[in-house]
Amino acid sequence: MKPSKSISQKTDTNGKAVAKKPVKSKLIKKLDVVFSEYIRKRNSVNGKACCVTCGKVDEWKKMQAGHFMSRTKYATRWDEENVQVQCVKCNRFSQGEQYLFSLYLGADKAKQLYEKSLTSWSQSIEQLQKTIEHYVSLNKKME
Ligand SMILES: [Zn+2]
Secondary structure, three states: OOOOHHHHOOEOOOOOEOOOOOOHHHHHHHHHHHHHHHHHHHOEEOOEEEOOOOOOEEEHHHOEEEEOOOOOOHHHHOOOOOEEEEOHHHHHHOOOOHHHHHHHHOHHHHHHHHHHHOOOOOOOHHHHHHHHHHHHHHHHHOO
């Protein structure tokens, strides 16, 4: 059973409930989820999406959002070109098939993304929340 909200809720000195400030790591996880959904829906036709590195077609829910530059690089973690539909085999078990991924993107785009991935990244809580809202609404439109 989940603990009751009233127990964990923080209060200020006047005993008023204080809205918990969202933690950045939680927002990053949330953004990963909504962004992945966006990429797979964006690339799907009649509910099916195609893996960019092997051509496998399956329901978008069974596919994954694969990163060309690793998701450890925050500057390109939510770049709409850096992230494309991949099947589980390519994304998870073949280390993302980065060479084939670069062929899909083309040399110029691959180089651009490589360079962008090396730049620094910083987003405030508010910016992250806005980005999440942006993709949540795009996802709703594609339903
Ligand atoms: Zn594949």
